[in-house]
Structure formats: structure tokens, C-alpha cells
Amino acid sequence: MAIAPLTPSGTVKRSRTDTGEHAINGLLTKRSDLFNEAERIRDRLAEIKNDTEALDRTLAILGYEGDLDAIMPRQRRHVVFGKGELTNAIIDTLRDAERPLGSREIAAAIISIRGDDPRDRRFLTDVTRRASKALRILRQSGDVKGVKDKRGNMLWDWAYPHN
DSSP: OOOOOBOTTSOBOOOOOSSTHHHHHHHHHHHHHHHHHHHHHHHHHHHHHHHHHHHHHHHHHTTOOSOTGGGSOOOOOOOOSOTTHHHHHHHHHHHHOSSOEEHHHHHHHHHHHHTOOTTOHHHHHHHHHHHHHHHHHHHHTTSEEEEEOTTSOEEEEESSOOO
């Protein structure tokens, strides 16, 4: 079964067949649309962030000295991992690893296992930060050990013998 080719504009060519190709083409088109929408949303978020920073600079120039963060509406807390889920994923990743791993490598592995996009840099950074904190707690409890590499980066390993 052939996979539908892309047109020069990046869309998937539609086909008319009696096989499942039309369903595949439809799904590929939808997938392409979702990736394009995600890119537009990322661009819009960047615009909003730049506009907000420009407003903050303007307020400072005009003499505003208040706490801008204090007057902002509270953001809803976004729960990424359930209770103990991140810790368990870290332990599983380190148990299966053949060598000590950095926090970012551990985070990327966890993101991939969850089925999320490891190319999402903001999400990868967020999970790396969360994993680093969980790893420090696991080190205090003796479940993992950390050693620094030649460049001073922390590499993490399971504290117990690998099977």
C-alpha cells in the first residue's frame, strides 16, 4: 500500500480507491493540519510573550514600580504527572539504562514512553526540571546515585545492581 505523496504546498494529495488508502490519506491530512495548527499556536504564544514584555518595559519607563506578577490572574495548575508517576518512570528508565544518564536524557525517555513529542523543547525543559528535583530526592533516599562527568554535568544511575 502506497503512502500518499505531499503536494508542493505541504498538503497530502487525496486519492479515490477501494482500499484503505483514502482513510490513510485522510488521517495524514488531519495529522498535517494539527502540526500546522500547533505551529501557529506556538507562534502566537511567542507574539503574546513579546507583547507582554514590551508592555512591561513601557510600564517601567513610565515609572510603574508595582509587582506585575502580583496583579496577574492566577494560572490553573497543569498536572503533568500523577502522584508518584514521574518517580516511577525515572526508576524504570534508570533500571533499563545500560549507562548513567543525564537529567535531560531521562526526561526525553519519559516523554517518549508517554507518547508525547520529545521535540517540544518547552515541555522537555519542564520535565527535565521536574525530573532533576525528583532525582535529588531519590538520591537522598539512596535509590539513585549521581556522578559528575568531565564537564561537570550530573549523570544518574540506579543505586542497586542491574539485572
